[in-house]
Amino acid sequence: MIRQQVLLTEQMRTYAGFASLLIAWELLARFAFGQLYILSPPTAIVMRIIEDLPLYTRALGATVSEALLGFVLGNLAAIVLAVLVVTIPPIERLAQAIALVVFCLPLVATGPILRVIYGPGWGPQITLAALSVYYTTFVPLVVGLRAVPPSWLDLIASYGRGRLTAMTVVRARACLPYLIASLKIAAPAAFLGAIVGEFTGADRGIGVLSIQAMRSLDVDGTWALATIASAVAIIGYALVGWAGQLLSIGAPPSLLVSPASKAPKVLWKKLFMAVAAPILSCVVILLLWQVFMDGLELSRFFAKRPGDVWAYLVAGSQAAAHRSELFAALRETMGTTVLGYLAGLGLGAVLAAVFCMLPAVEKIASPVAIALRSIPIVATAPLLVLVLGRGQLGMLGIVAIMIFFPTLVSCLHGLRQTPGQVIDYFDSYQAPPLTQLFLARVPAMLPSLFAAARMAVPMAVLAATVAEWLATGTGIGNLMALTSSTSNYNMLWSCVTILTLVSVAGYALVAMLERRVLSHFAPEQVI
Amino acid sequence: MTDKRIDQTPVSEIGPPKVEAWAVNKVFGYGDASVQAVSDVELTLEPGTTTALVGPSGCGKSTLLRMVAGLETPTSGAIRIGGEEPHLVARKGRLSVAFQDPSLLPWRTAASNVALARRLAGLPKDPEKVQRLLSLVGLDGFENKRPAELSGGMRQRCAIARCLATDARLLLLDEPFGAVDEMTRRRLNLELPRVWEGQGTTTLLVTHSVTEAVLLSDRVIVMSHRPARVSADIAIDIERPRRASHLTSPKFLELVTQINAALGIVDEPEDDDSRLEAQA
Numbered sequence A: 001m002i003r004q005q006v007l008l009t010e011q012m013r014t015y016a017g018f019a020s021l022l023i024a025w026e027l028l029a030r031f032a033f034g035q036l037y038i039l040s041p042p043t044a045i046v047m048r049i050i051e052d053l054p055l056y057t058r059a060l061g062a063t064v065s066e067a068l069l070g071f072v073l074g075n076l077a078a079i080v081l082a083v084l085v086v087t088i089p090p091i092e093r094l095a096q097a098i099a100l101v102v103f104c105l106p107l108v109a110t111g112p113i114l115r116v117i118y119g120p121g122w123g124p125q126i127t128l129a130a131l132s133v134y135y136t137t138f139v140p141l142v143v144g145l146r147a148v149p150p151s152w153l154d155l156i157a158s159y160g161r162g163r164l165t166a167m168t169v170v171r172a173r174a175c176l177p178y179l180i181a182s183l184k185i186a187a188p189a190a191f192l193g194a195i196v197g198e199f200t201g202a203d204r205g206i207g208v209l210s211i212q213a214m215r216s217l218d219v220d221g222t223w224a225l226a227t228i229a230s231a232v233a234i235i236g237y238a239l240v241g242w243a244g245q246l247l248s249i250g251a252p253p254s255l256l257v258s259p260a261s262k263a264p265k266v267l268w269k270k271l272f273m274a275v276a277a278p279i280l281s282c283v284v285i286l287l288l289w290q291v292f293m294d295g296l297e298l299s300r301f302f303a304k305r306p307g308d309v310w311a312y313l314v315a316g317s318q319a320a321a322h323r324s325e326l327f328a329a330l331r332e333t334m335g336t337t338v339l340g341y342l343a344g345l346g347l348g349a350v351l352a353a354v355f356c357m358l359p360a361v362e363k364i365a366s367p368v369a370i371a372l373r374s375i376p377i378v379a380t381a382p383l384l385v386l387v388l389g390r391g392q393l394g395m396l397g398i399v400a401i402m403i404f405f406p407t408l409v410s411c412l413h414g415l416r417q418t419p420g421q422v423i424d425y426f427d428s429y430q431a432p433p434l435t436q437l438f439l440a441r442v443p444a445m446l447p448s449l450f451a452a453a454r455m456a457v458p459m460a461v462l463a464a465t466v467a468e469w470l471a472t473g474t475g476i477g478n479l480m481a482l483t484s485s486t487s488n489y490n491m492l493w494s495c496v497t498i499l500t501l502v503s504v505a506g507y508a509l510v511a512m513l514e515r516r517v518l519s520h521f522a523p524e525q526v527i
Numbered sequence B: 001m002t003d004k005r006i007d008q009t010p011v012s013e014i015g016p017p018k019v020e021a022w023a024v025n026k027v028f029g030y031g032d033a034s035v036q037a038v039s040d041v042e043l044t045l046e047p048g049t050t051t052a053l054v055g056p057s058g059c060g061k062s063t064l065l066r067m068v069a070g071l072e073t074p075t076s077g078a079i080r081i082g083g084e085e086p087h088l089v090a091r092k093g094r095l096s097v098a099f100q101d102p103s104l105l106p107w108r109t110a111a112s113n114v115a116l117a118r119r120l121a122g123l124p125k126d127p128e129k130v131q132r133l134l135s136l137v138g139l140d141g142f143e144n145k146r147p148a149e150l151s152g153g154m155r156q157r158c159a160i161a162r163c164l165a166t167d168a169r170l171l172l173l174d175e176p177f178g179a180v181d182e183m184t185r186r187r188l189n190l191e192l193p194r195v196w197e198g199q200g201t202t203t204l205l206v207t208h209s210v211t212e213a214v215l216l217s218d219r220v221i222v223m224s225h226r227p228a229r230v231s232a233d234i235a236i237d238i239e240r241p242r243r244a245s246h247l248t249s250p251k252f253l254e255l256v257t258q259i260n261a262a263l264g265i266v267d268e269p270e271d272d273d274s275r276l277e278a279q280a
Helices: A002-032 A042-051 A053-087 A089-104 A107-118 A123-146 A150-158 A163-174 A176-199 A206-215 A219-246 A267-295 A306-315 A319-357 A359-373 A377-388 A392-416 A420-428 A433-472 A475-485 A489-521 B002-008 B061-068 B086-091 B110-120 B127-136 B152-164 B182-196 B210-216 B244-248 B250-266 B268-279
Strands: B019-028 B035-045 B050-054 B076-081 B095-098 B170-174 B202-206 B219-223 B230-235
Touching (some): A002 A042, A002 A359, A042 A053, A042 A219, A053 A089, A053 A123, A053 A163, A053 A176, A089 A123, A089 A267, A089 A489, A107 A123, A107 A176, A107 A489, A123 A176, A150 A163, A150 B095, A163 B110, A176 A206, A176 A219, A206 A377, A219 A377, A267 A306, A306 A319, A319 A359, A319 A392, A319 A433, A319 A475, A359 A392, A377 A433, A392 A433, A420 A433, A433 A475, A475 A489, B019 B061, B035 B061, B035 B230, B050 B061, B061 B076, B076 B086, B095 B152, B110 B127, B110 B152, B127 B152, B152 B170, B152 B182, B210 B219, B210 B244, B210 B250, B219 B250, B230 B250, B244 B250
Parallel strands (some): B050 B202, B050 B219, B095 B170, B170 B202
Antiparallel strands (some): B219 B230
């Protein structure tokens, strides 16, 4: 009885949290920001949704269908590749490298290229949806398929059975908690991919309507569409979670292990891994690019090959001019992106620590944060542009918000990982809360913070380029928008290549920092 | 082709096998980082007997058992089970291993964990046998419980039932009671051997409990610290079935003392404290 009552009050607190947020919003919109045309009160949003229901339903139907197809295809690809990697370990490094590069492709620029390749229709949206779920399923799944106690594998081997039996009897079931956790994240991500596809030129869908509403300064409409997008994303997230509960699949023990494989002990192997393996990966990726384009017999006019980009940026007579144009735009983008990235990361970590110090606040704020985390922020970019303005500050805000929520949720999770015994130990000395925070909880949070920081790199680039594409008219995002509308495909492909390289380099930099820091604070997380 | 014919021989018609090991060495790693885990072990397990391997922890006795199970390959030397190579015997489902960790699959019920052994060994389903084994180890009424709902001792008994589900004539028990508390362990020591005694199996038991070794086996082999070598080979001539009363019999205590002495000789490093005190 008592337990039920406690649960009830906790639930009520959560509801109270949401309700007070809504009321504050309504009041702010009605009285404080009424004249600014940026904030719509919840009641006006609901009215608008009811008014335009048929239009929104049609658009939503298109976007959800694209997202669903992309979700299925992207996850299937991830599952197949993860199973292959675990069954045939030598291909892992290459597969990881290719997966990372695909993850780092700037979706905004990939959209228009896919548009000319596919022609009109849903192709680009579906592909982008698949691309945006692929990596976040692949990486945890490889961890999950591996996270099997060695004695289970010994059991299989003691009956003389091999890898295939281990896969079907043990690994396939043992990885399910990891798979469900990834699919939960994948549901909103697929929706995001589909919407980004729509931003870059489609004839119907929520993304198309959002841009129209933003451009015509239709505040209520923009808010209504962002609300619909958020609701659908949260519902997708919840549906997958619910399916997992139905199949009684719990949460995975930990999703933090960095994807790098075992470090070799022999010197020449170390050298090979450090130097030759990345080069080999690059060669294979370039080869795949070339073969893919040639194999599909795509026109050289819009489907550029590695050689074209090389000629355009390095070997050609105009290369220096092209380079300076591209890098000037890149510099413009990078300043704001890095600032936004650090701001989002820092805010997320600091707020998580604050929540941790104030458990009463955490109880209310944590569910709100988790709900907001599942909103694909980029899908609501038109709204953020409307609210934050078209300048660099707006772009900084979009990048920071994009990164803030996943970081906050991840750090809250990490802070809860502090072993109870350690807390008891500090309590036994009556250690003040701040001492406890810095000496016990923050070190336990670091693996989660770095996991979030790694994944946030391509996210930051995506958010920045979307903001530039839609609103600011600056930087590499704008350059890509211009070149795609003027069919300057050489420059567009060059932008894609350079942005991908920048993302991969940023990811590698964070991963390197992660290994440095974790080998000091959490050596068990460094494989 | 001949292999296939042998495969179809019902396991129950095959007697308990003889296990032989000649000059077995096992080295892990390469170069400077290499560790010699087992050194020149010669061993013969007579059909139908139970042999215990005891020795300090990390002495390589588990490695030896794993090589007999076909889970590791000797660096040099050879092991034969009834004249065949271990991994071939394993592939025919004719040996069963019980691990220190019961390694039950958490998403399967007790009954389906036991049934899994038959599936892995390529044997037809036999729900009645599974049920019989579960009651034999005292898990009546727990067939449909998952491992998380069982106590540590119950999980261990479930693992033993699984180990017996294939009628294998060679049981390899790697500290099967290592993870349960002392009281449960003693009870399992007395109860479980009755399950496999009398059905004719060759059994190899790895343990670091001297009492358990004497209580369960016909012969105790004491191994020295790394690399593992056979340092004593002691016959246990106490009548079966063994009972709790044996634990306090003079014969039993004498054997325990004898084995402890054999272990004490190789256990010198543990006396470091007293030696330091003596020096002070």
